[in-house]
Amino acid sequence: MSALIGHSPTLLNPLALPMAARGDFWGGVWEKFGLLIIGVAAFAAVIGLLLFLVDRAPKRGRDILQLIVFLAPAVILLAVGLVYPAIRTGYLAFTNRQGDFIGIDNFVWMFTQPEILITLGNTLIWVALVPTLSTAIGLAYAVFIDKSKGEKVLKSLVFMPMAISFVGAGIIWRFVYEYRAVGFDQIGILNQIIIWFGGEPQQFLINSPWNTFFLIIVMVWIQTGFAMVLLSAAIKGVPAEIIEASRLDGANAWQQFVNVTIPGIRSTLVVVVTTISIATLKVFDIVRTMTGGNFDTSVIANEMYTQAFNRGEFGQGAALALVLFLMVLPIVIYNVRVMRKQREIR
Amino acid sequence: MSEANAEAVAELDRPIGQKARRPKGAGGQANRVKQRLTSRGATIAAIVIAAVWTIPTFGLLVSSFRPADDIAKTGWWTIFTNPAFTLENYGDVLFTSGASSTNLGAYFVNSLVIAIPATLFPIAIATMAAYAFAWIKFRGSGAIFVLIFALQIVPLQMALIPLLQIFAQVLGISGTFPAVWIAHTIFGLPLCIFLLHNFIAEIPAEVIEAAKVDGASNTQVFLRIILPLATPAIASIAIFQFLWVWNDLLVALVFSGGTVDVAPLTQRLAELVGNFGRNQERLPAAAFISLIIPLIVFFSLQRYFVRGLLAGSTKG
Numbered sequence A: 001m002s003a004l005i006g007h008s009p010t011l012l013n014p015l016a017l018p019m020a021a022r023g024d025f026w027g028g029v030w031e032k033f034g035l036l037i038i039g040v041a042a043f044a045a046v047i048g049l050l051l052f053l054v055d056r057a058p059k060r061g062r063d064i065l066q067l068i069v070f071l072a073p074a075v076i077l078l079a080v081g082l083v084y085p086a087i088r089t090g091y092l093a094f095t096n097r098q099g100d101f102i103g104i105d106n107f108v109w110m111f112t113q114p115e116i117l118i119t120l121g122n123t124l125i126w127v128a129l130v131p132t133l134s135t136a137i138g139l140a141y142a143v144f145i146d147k148s149k150g151e152k153v154l155k156s157l158v159f160m161p162m163a164i165s166f167v168g169a170g171i172i173w174r175f176v177y178e179y180r181a182v183g184f185d186q187i188g189i190l191n192q193i194i195i196w197f198g199g200e201p202q203q204f205l206i207n208s209p210w211n212t213f214f215l216i217i218v219m220v221w222i223q224t225g226f227a228m229v230l231l232s233a234a235i236k237g238v239p240a241e242i243i244e245a246s247r248l249d250g251a252n253a254w255q256q257f258v259n260v261t262i263p264g265i266r267s268t269l270v271v272v273v274t275t276i277s278i279a280t281l282k283v284f285d286i287v288r289t290m291t292g293g294n295f296d297t298s299v300i301a302n303e304m305y306t307q308a309f310n311r312g313e314f315g316q317g318a319a320l321a322l323v324l325f326l327m328v329l330p331i332v333i334y335n336v337r338v339m340r341k342q343r344e345i346r
Numbered sequence B: 001m002s003e004a005n006a007e008a009v010a011e012l013d014r015p016i017g018q019k020a021r022r023p024k025g026a027g028g029q030a031n032r033v034k035q036r037l038t039s040r041g042a043t044i045a046a047i048v049i050a051a052v053w054t055i056p057t058f059g060l061l062v063s064s065f066r067p068a069d070d071i072a073k074t075g076w077w078t079i080f081t082n083p084a085f086t087l088e089n090y091g092d093v094l095f096t097s098g099a100s101s102t103n104l105g106a107y108f109v110n111s112l113v114i115a116i117p118a119t120l121f122p123i124a125i126a127t128m129a130a131y132a133f134a135w136i137k138f139r140g141s142g143a144i145f146v147l148i149f150a151l152q153i154v155p156l157q158m159a160l161i162p163l164l165q166i167f168a169q170v171l172g173i174s175g176t177f178p179a180v181w182i183a184h185t186i187f188g189l190p191l192c193i194f195l196l197h198n199f200i201a202e203i204p205a206e207v208i209e210a211a212k213v214d215g216a217s218n219t220q221v222f223l224r225i226i227l228p229l230a231t232p233a234i235a236s237i238a239i240f241q242f243l244w245v246w247n248d249l250l251v252a253l254v255f256s257g258g259t260v261d262v263a264p265l266t267q268r269l270a271e272l273v274g275n276f277g278r279n280q281e282r283l284p285a286a287a288f289i290s291l292i293i294p295l296i297v298f299f300s301l302q303r304y305f306v307r308g309l310l311a312g313s314t315k316g
Helices: A009-016 A025-056 A062-092 A105-112 A114-145 A151-163 A166-177 A189-196 A210-237 A240-248 A253-264 A266-281 A285-290 A300-310 A314-345 B002-013 B024-035 B040-064 B068-073 B076-080 B088-095 B104-135 B141-151 B157-171 B177-201 B205-213 B218-247 B250-255 B265-274 B283-300 B302-314
Strands: none
Touching (some): A025 A062, A062 B177, A105 A114, A105 A314, A114 A151, A114 A210, A114 A266, A114 A300, A114 A314, A114 B040, A151 A210, A151 B040, A166 A189, A166 A285, A166 B283, A189 B040, A189 B076, A210 A253, A210 A266, A210 B302, A253 A266, A266 A314, A300 A314, A300 B157, A300 B250, A314 B157, B040 B283, B104 B177, B104 B218, B104 B265, B141 B177, B177 B218, B177 B250, B218 B283
16 A cells, blocks of 8 residues: 555655646546556555465465465554554543543533533434334335335335435435425425415424434435335245245234234344444434534534534544444444344254 | 356355245245235335335436526426426536536546545455455454454544544645545445455355365465455445445545545535525536436446345345
8 A cells, every 4th residue: 555655745746636726627637537547556556466476475484474465454454544543532532632631521521511412312312213213114115015016116216315325315305395485485395295285384404303303304214225125135035834824824914914024024123223223323414414513403423523623622522433432332232142142043 | 166166156146144035836825925915005105105205306306407597496396387497507517617616527526536446445455354364264363353343333433533643644645535545445344344254255165175275375266266256246345335435425524635636526515505595506416416326326236236235234
């Protein structure tokens, strides 16, 4: 990798892209694609050369050299880029913006500041609602369309939001929620529907505390497809003989669903709920794009960014990141334990 | 060799955890049983869900082709009574240059220049590491692998501040393409290694042992056996990594410096939406320019996409 980074300042010059800065569009494009090609070629050359050299190494000690070549890039990158930074963030959480050690002051600040308390509360609302709603709707939809005509197309429609960015989804829903005062034409479909039914237009993203709920809908909209695809695959994996047997025993559709299908897909349900929970705890882009965390809608991940990178309060940002980590931890531990049990049963 | 080869490919071609398909007869019975569940109420509910999930995106797509004045004044549904289409919005957001213009053409290029290496690098490094964990025996192999698995749970947020400090103060590359590439490579590695390990470990041992008996070194085994057999798995995971990088906002905000020289589409869109009132005529077209690549990838490679998803969540 060191070839890419460059050790001397002269090597850094191509990275500065002076053409693009002058607004010369095509000049900038060629320079950027040039950099792309140089970067990929340099990477391929380094990896290729390493593999070639280690293959030619003297027999004695070749095994250990090969092991190092295969493992070192990943291990070094992770150690420097993830393990060390995570440990350092843990330490930064106990420092102030000058970097002095201040004990638990950042956590005292967090739990006494009204805005931050709202942020923590919002995060809990998110993690309670998003996994529940996404999984419930996804499961219902998967059951409803199972074996129906056009199942593939119907699946694609609900699954499609998974492919697009949170920012894109944020813009899509900004337009759905858009508000115009009474007397003007509405441009947001939701307010238009309210008016068709004789209601008053609402400022969905501004009126607290309901605005958090309207942001949550966006996340549910994205995650439902994920739940649906996984649960649909699991439902198809439930043995037909068991379903047939329960039918012969006189179970109706609902009883079959509760007594046969649900137990049959339990492990997938756990995976879906925990995965969505973790994604929800880390949600950042939706809040950033739709309200910027204003109007009492902030969540931990957004607040962490605001404190650390907008206000330069690295200590407080790190403390929020640490709280996020502590919230994710029990979910992951639970997930791993369920997986272990499953393996033992198998 | 060739028989085992084909078997291994078939094995990899299936999402992990999913058993071979049941015989036809049993499927037919299941069909009959499940149809009873699909009552009229359920059909209506499914249609309502499908409509609610589609209409917001459809509305934005319609808006993006409406004349700029109409977008801010009337709803997109009025197009059915008062049709008016134009491509001007796309031309405007992509190619108009100037201080206040959106400049999305340049940001689109940035997104590509970020996403391609940020997909290739972690996949290459992760495939090598996954091979080492699966097929080279060494002390501490299990412990290191578990540690890497555990790294998946460290939220990105935990690494941002110190990594930015390293880039800015030690390497001096903050706000350049290589900084964004390296950051994405690091953050993508744990999941890529874990998933690829699941696939590569399932390759039959006889295939690899036979090659080693013939005197093949690890490099040769890796290049001639592992890579060809793991290609479907690598493709699925590469699609995921690509979409993840293309759609990312947080890493871009922290490491790209936020200028037109390096920052990706998502960063520019977030900026535009920050001043919604002033930019609402441009936003529909702008949003679709950023959505077009993920949607093409999604609809043309949905099979791989779903496979990658199933592999990622059933966790071998």
